[in-house]
Amino acid sequence: MQLDCYLSFDGNCEEALNFYAQCLGGKVTLMRFETAPKDSGMEVPPGWEKKVMHGTLDAEGAQIMGSDVPPNMGSGGKFAGFTVSAWVKEGPDRARKVFDALGAGGKVVMPFAPPFWGGHFGMLEDKFGVPWMVSCE
Incomplete structure (x- = not known):
């Protein structure tokens, strides 16, 4: 079994994961909301298309994952x-x-x-x- 953390941000996930990569080393990969299929049923508010739908920092065998949570999908950053x-x-x-x-x-x-x-x-x-x-x- 492996347990990893998944952090929900309110629009600054990319900045945070890049900061963690500077602190811990490793590589960040990002998937943006704009890549979701149009028929996915996911309602992305205007201005959130380039925000992070899913991101991962791989650092020395450990992972930190995260995403930006649009206001209509809950809350992030708390x-x-x-x-x-x-x-x-x-x-x-x-x-x-x-x-x-x-x-x-x-x-x-x-x-x-x-x-x-x-x-x-x-x-x-x-x-x-x-x-x-x-x-x-």
Whole structure:
């Protein structure tokens, strides 16, 4: 079994996935609403044709997926009740770089440091409002 996170944005999914690619490495692939078949029944509001219907960041064997959620399909950009966890295998120096990169323009909740249980750990909310935990041995 593999579990991945799927984030719903309110129009800035492409920007967010590209930001995560800068922070974590990896490659972003995007599918836009304009590529949906006309008979799909999907009602896309004017101006949303180029927004992300589905996007994926593949980073070192991990995936972050996401999409833009048009107002008529629900709501995106409201991140609560979960935290994205990044376990960095390369050690504390790389984990610190990931933590600092993800935190750029965001808010540190718990500074990246050795916690009482060992290793290194920190919590933050990125500039898109997504909560993160970054840890390593």
